[in-house]
Amino acid sequence: MLSFDGCTGYILGIADQLSLSGAICPREGPATLQFSAVAQKFLTDHPEKWDKHPAALVTEALAAAFPCQ
Secondary structure, three states, X not given: OOOOOHHHHHHHHHHXXXXXXXXXXXXXXXXXXXXXXXXXXXHHHOHHHOOOOHHHHHHHHHHHHOOOO
């Protein structure tokens, strides 16, 4: 199980803003630690993108995982 750490708080802040603005659409309300797991996996899987701003990477990861129809 994923633990709540410093980067989780950062990711959740971005996820809240994206969700409230309608940029992402979680299937069943806020997914809290799922948001963090998705973003951290994306970062692990795409080290070639590490030169991008962290907020842009989290946004890219969450938009791909929680698209709006």
